[in-house]
Amino acid sequence: MKRILFFLATVCLSAAASSKTLVVYYSYTGDCEAIVNELTKQISADVVEVEPAEKGLRYEANGYALGTQLLNAIKAAPNDAASYPAIDPVNVSLSEYSTVIIVTPLWWSQMAAIMQSYLFQVGKQLAGKQLGLIVSSASSSISGVVADCKRLVPDAQYLSENLWINNSNRANTAALVADWVENNGLNQTENTMHINIIVGAKTFTATLADSETGRAFAELLPLTIEMNELNGNEKYHYLNSTLPTDSYQPGTIKAGDLMLYGNNCLVLFYKTFSSSYSYSRIGAINNPTGLAEAVGSGNVSVRFEKSATNTTGLTYQTLKNKDKGRLIFHNGHVYISRDDNTYTLTGAKIR
Ligand SMILES: Cc1cc2nc3c(=O)[nH]c(=O)nc-3n(C[C@H](O)[C@H](O)[C@H](O)COP(=O)(O)O)c2cc1C
Secondary structure, X not given: OHHHHHHHHHHHHHHHHOOEEEEEEOOOOOHHHHHHHHHHHHOOOEEEEXXXXXXXXXXXXXXXXXXXXXXXXXXXXXXXXXXXXXXXXXXXXXXXXXXXXXXXXXXXXXXXHHHHHHHHHHHHHHOOOXXXXXXXXXXXXXXXXXXXXXXXXXXXXXOOXXXXXXXXXXXXXXXXXXXXXXXXXXXXOOOOOEEEEEEOOEXXXXXXXXXXXXXXXXXXXXXXXXXXXXXXXXXXXEOOOOOOOOOEOOOEEOOOEEEEEOOOEEEEEOOOEEOOOOEEEEEEEOOOOOHHHHHOOOOEEEEEXXXXXXXXXXXXXXXXXXXXXXXXXXXXEEEEEOOOOOEEEEEEEOO
């Protein structure tokens, strides 16, 4: 019984620790990459690309000979790792994500061999996660790709709709993605809390975890504190009050992670490294570029405050220079993108 309770507690803790979305894509000629760029304008997600280990191959040459050969090898022995083309290591910790969206090209009515290699490697780790599938083809329909995905990842919770983009609807990618996001309930990010972390003259935007720890931390803001240097990778400060905890072992700490050690030690990490310690996640700086330089090597004064433009789950990752100052339509609202990589709600709502 004790063991079951421990198991349940572990499950609850890991569920609480992971509520993020990961987009995994492969793109040979750029179509899937363009879809990912659109998707990440509309939802808050981390993105990783799967790449073949062997570069410069031409899968379409000689009547698609190489692409065909790779797929035939998989078909002949789908349970044998040696049947799958080698890929570069994909450095992402899947345990951090509750939703994974696969964006892949179709090859000969099957899933592109390179993406099959990745899913063959991680299929078991995706069990129980919410899984979305977006497929790009010239014209062929995607049932074979869906079947490949279900063979490689049999135990995921598939979203109710897949998205198929092809050459005849590609011009409408933005609207198709918006509908797909809405129909699958992926746009429920209105409660996402953004804060500013101000170090000297530099302001970093961070997103708080949608958890009791994240929400309790938000209640303490604004907060200006002296943070102490430790180990060349973190700044910490003991808060006057305790916060609720849901601690877990992140394994890899990323620069920009904002964590709670114990129940009252606020830690801001400014380097990425492996760790065996347990923390409760408070949130993370969206773009930690320049953080290490800003906090320096000693103790530092840091201000935490709620963002004035706290309106949406859209994140910096999707905001390119060319987007700045543009009107952006998201989830029925109109936003203006700003120079500091946040979005301001204009007040307009379109339906
Ligand atoms: C080896 C190979 C086989 C393909 N087979 C098909 C096919 O059977 N049917 C189809 O409609 N498109 C096929 N395509 C076209 C791709 O599915 C399509 O161009 C897709 O949008 C490419 O995505 P990407 O640019 O992200 O690589 C094939 C492409 C390659 C390279």
